[in-house]
Amino acid sequence: MSAQLFFLAAFGLAAVWFGIVVFRTHSMVRSALALLFSQTAIGAMFLVMQAEFLGILQIMMMATEMSIMAIFMVMFMMDPGGLGEMDMKHQRKLSLGAGAVAFAGAVAVAFLAEWGRLPASIPGAAEQVRLLGLELLGRSMLIFESAGLTILTAMIAATAVAVQPPQVPDRPAGGPGAAGTHGHGGHGGHGAGGHDHSEHGDHAGQDHAGHDHSGHDHGGHDHAKHAHAKHDHEGRGQEKHQAHSGHEDHGGHEGHGEHGHAAHDQAGKDHGGQAADSDDHAGHDHSGHDHGGHDHDHGKDHGKDHGKDHRKDHGHGAERDRPAPAKAPPGQHRKGHEENGT
Amino acid sequence: MTGLVLAVALGLGAYGVAVLEHWASTGRFRVAGPAISALALLGRESILPRKPDRLFFETAPVLLLVAAVLSLAVLPLAPGLIAADLATGALAFNAALAYVLVALIMAGWGPDGAYGMIGGWRFLGQLIAYAMLVVMPITAVAMRAESLSTVQIVASQEGLWNIAYQPLGFALFALAGMAMAFAPPFDLPTAAGDLAGGVEAEYTGVRRLVFRLGRMVLILSVASAMTVFYLGGWLGPWLPGWAWSAAKILAVASAMLLGGRMVPRLREAALLEWSWKLGIPLALANIFIVGLIVLVVPT
Numbered sequence: 001m002s003a004q005l006f007f008l009a010a011f012g013l014a015a016v017w018f019g020i021v022v023f024r025t026h027s028m029v030r031s032a033l034a035l036l037f038s039q040t041a042i043g044a045m046f047l048v049m050q051a052e053f054l055g056i057l058q059i060m061m062m063a064t065e066m067s068i069m070a071i072f073m074v075m076f077m078m079d080p081g082g083l084g085e086m087d088m089k090h091q092r093k094l095s096l097g098a099g100a101v102a103f104a105g106a107v108a109v110a111f112l113a114e115w116g117r118l119p120a121s122i123p124g125a126a127e128q129v130r131l132l133g134l135e136l137l138g139r140s141m142l143i144f145e146s147a148g149l150t151i152l153t154a155m156i157a158a159t160a161v162a163v164q165p166p167q168v169p170d171r172p173a174g175g176p177g178a179a180g181t182h183g184h185g186g187h188g189g190h191g192a193g194g195h196d197h198s199e200h201g202d203h204a205g206q207d208h209a210g211h212d213h214s215g216h217d218h219g220g221h222d223h224a225k226h227a228h229a230k231h232d233h234e235g236r237g238q239e240k241h242q243a244h245s246g247h248e249d250h251g252g253h254e255g256h257g258e259h260g261h262a263a264h265d266q267a268g269k270d271h272g273g274q275a276a277d278s279d280d281h282a283g284h285d286h287s288g289h290d291h292g293g294h295d296h297d298h299g300k301d302h303g304k305d306h307g308k309d310h311r312k313d314h315g316h317g318a319e320r321d322r323p324a325p326a327k328a329p330p331g332q333h334r335k336g337h338e339e340n341g342t
Numbered sequence: 343m344t345g346l347v348l349a350v351a352l353g354l355g356a357y358g359v360a361v362l363e364h365w366a367s368t369g370r371f372r373v374a375g376p377a378i379s380a381l382a383l384l385g386r387e388s389i390l391p392r393k394p395d396r397l398f399f400e401t402a403p404v405l406l407l408v409a410a411v412l413s414l415a416v417l418p419l420a421p422g423l424i425a426a427d428l429a430t431g432a433l434a435f436n437a438a439l440a441y442v443l444v445a446l447i448m449a450g451w452g453p454d455g456a457y458g459m460i461g462g463w464r465f466l467g468q469l470i471a472y473a474m475l476v477v478m479p480i481t482a483v484a485m486r487a488e489s490l491s492t493v494q495i496v497a498s499q500e501g502l503w504n505i506a507y508q509p510l511g512f513a514l515f516a517l518a519g520m521a522m523a524f525a526p527p528f529d530l531p532t533a534a535g536d537l538a539g540g541v542e543a544e545y546t547g548v549r550r551l552v553f554r555l556g557r558m559v560l561i562l563s564v565a566s567a568m569t570v571f572y573l574g575g576w577l578g579p580w581l582p583g584w585a586w587s588a589a590k591i592l593a594v595a596s597a598m599l600l601g602g603r604m605v606p607r608l609r610e611a612a613l614l615e616w617s618w619k620l621g622i623p624l625a626l627a628n629i630f631i632v633g634l635i636v637l638v639v640p641t
Contacts, residue, residue, distance in 0.1 A: 027395065029451050036444065056430045060437035063444050064473065067466055070447065074463075081395075081454075125429030129490060 007048045015041035026082025028073040036066035052125040053132055348425055351588075352414065356558040359565075359595050363558070366599035380551055388547025391453040399452030402541075403549050406445035406556035410563050413438035417566045418493050420576045420583035431492035432480050435567055439476075439522055442560060443469050446524075446531055446541050449553070453544035461540025465531040467610050468521055471617035472528075475518035478625035479511035482632040483571045496575030503574040507635070510628040512572045514621060516598070519564040521613070523557075526602030530610055565595040 018038035022031050039062035046055030079086040123131065136144055360376035391399070416431040416438075418424035428434050443465060450462015484490050486507065487498035505512045521528035532540040545553050569575055569590040576583030 029447070030395070030397070033398075033444065033448070052428065053430050053433070056428075056433045056437045060433065060440050063437075063440035064469060067443055067447055067469075071463060071466055083393075126489065126491065129429060 028080040032070035383551040398448040402449035403552035409441035410559035461531040472521035479515040527605040
């Protein structure tokens, strides 16, 4: 009995000490693992108190849980190693107060609760497992199943939130579901703001046949209907816009408008108002680009190639004096502009 | 006395696994090899990286060794020849090996080096893949034995070994066990080719020796678990129980080490995908099938 009490006290003190260490260290990983060993010490206390199943379970579960918590802390904190001596404390008074209240509550429960009679004899470990199993599948089943279902719901919700929808224009990477099979990924990079659109201007104002838009045919966007290859954008005239008038009806392009509009603006300037209709047109052109974004290398190559091609072959339309994107060297853009002289 | 026998068995087993690993990776069977390597490591300087998390760096190899030894403690070599016959032995095995993860994260974080850090966190992803596939087949094993005690589990295989009773569970457990021991096709945290040793990379001298020893004991532990849970433990004709156990454990360990060398290293993403999309449904099916057999077939 005295040995039992000694070990109980020792593990209890270890648990408290590791709990203190959690707040004393600057390193997130140390902090998480200190919490882990605090919990492990509590598991050891269970073992000392002859609650074998609970103890083993506590020791097992905490190792993985705290490790996962550690990686989240490393991912989200600015100074996970604590080497920068950055002060990450905030709401100090509130947390101190909340901690004091919670501690007082726990102590009050410990002293005020009616704990019932102590059992005369502790059942053997195997019997404990059996009784716990009966409890979990009998009286407490509803509670545990509800808790399990709640956690499952939370997991699914968290995954749903984490899976990024592919049509967000600011993010080049699509969700995992959209990854992999797109033939023409790279243009997601173009979505990163208004800077890249000199290339898009090319697209908007010029010969789409050169772009091979068949590759843009991603999830739900039936570009066969748009038939870009057929549009004679070289004309830059009314035919083009007539040809594009049909595009207004095509759905599924939500979220690409930004992209498309920007391109259109450029095209519009150069075309001197001819492009009355080309909002739709531009939107269509680039809709596919937003969908990709999984293959940056490809995107870069594509962008460069297109830029060059257009400058040589049809280089006009886009306002090339805009801030040049990283993808195509600015000098080449200017050159193209001068050559084409529009 | 039992303790002494078990300690000697542990030492011999770890040494045997080291010999087997060398044989599996180079094709040369050198009985003295591990001893020479160990002496060489003892003689070398144990370099401390420039800005380590010293506590983690020093603790990690020891924790790996301790976790592996504790997991072996609940596995019987023969009737009565077991360090701790817990009523929750099958669970305790998992609980001990969960700290392999903690040790590898410490070993990865501690030295403040890129390769080690990637290796350590990689193993966390690997755990997400294998953890369920270790626990769920053991659940089915415990269902048949109607006990979590490892001794009871061996006794339950008297008529038919679990490898025949639940082959699906064995296949899943074998693969997941190899992932748990980061044995070759699953050696993502050490990954000699792409991570230059990963979590082991910054360890030299005696620290590396302890790390390697922990790894050997870990492989021994996983092989012992396969023997106890699926291959009838000490059961077998003619020979004494401990001899059967030893033979089976070494056979499993060599199959594990040799088989793993034949397959290219998996990518982290592929491992996770297969584990969750294929492995877990199969493990659930295994539990269901075993449940049916347990209920329908009279014992």
